[in-house]
Amino acid sequence: MIQFTEVNKQYGNRVALKDINLHIEDGVCFGLIGPNGAGKSTLMKILCNILGDYKGDVSVFGQPLQKDNTEIKRRIGYVPQDLVLEEKLTGIDNLSFFGRIYGLKGKPLKDRMDEVLQKVGLLDRKKDAVSSYSGGMKRRLNIACALLHEPDIIILDEPTVGVDPQSRNHIFDIINDLKKEGKTVLYSSHYMEEVESLCDQIALIDQGEIVESGSIRELLVKYSTPSIFIQGIGVKKEDLVSYGSVIEVKDGYKIDTAKPLQMLEQIADLFLTKDVQIERLEITRPSLEDIFLSLTGSSLRD
16 A cells, blocks of 8 residues: 655655655554654655655555655545644634635535544534634534545644543544545554554654554564563562562663563462552553564653
8 A cells, every 4th residue: 555665755854754664554553652853743744745855665555655646646645743733713614615625516525524534533624713722622523524535644743742532532533434435544653642542553663764563463462572561559669679680660660681481489378478468460561662672762742
């Protein structure tokens, strides 16, 4: 569906993308994961043909991406990080403007506007000025504008930034519906919990380079060393040092181990003989955020 080959992009002397090689399959939700400034938006803008001054090759639907390829453009829906709405106009007026850009008009446009407004939960607010919408409602209308022409690829650049929990859940429902319809979704975020919930495959990107990619399960298996987490009243670090390197974490201690079941049993036996109150004793695995930190040395959030 989408192929980036040796793609490089600079803004002056600053390297935005370096040697990007990426394959995105048809019908998946693919997550681009990285901190702000990592290169996620630049990659998306290249795919949307907003940025053309780059080196390397990009192909979509088996065709080279070219500036004048209107067929490819019509099959892509782009939701930028910044809102692209005229707030003095109503929701329906904003949709009508974008619909005409996509070549829609008359009854097909009217019907399609009602369909996307229903999908994003704004049908009852379509005649209200966008200035009266909450931040989350504006985000959802932004998505509706990108869905009008029924694209095969939907690109969502940080669509949940600054939204309320209700709108975030609604956006998740929209993405899950798109996946059921067989659409290909490219989703960027620095909220790892969102990615784990929504995406089938991911690429971890930092300072313009892809540091790892694959399915979430593949990456967790590849990089996750199991640990034993111990939390309780009276638990002391010196009681645990004989089992390995003890790491102090929030509310307790963690010990990495290749044999978690055996260590869990040994620690349970130890505390049966001591005057302590165990609150949690369990096997844990690092999160994707932990893996990103171990690979890059940087956090996903500023």
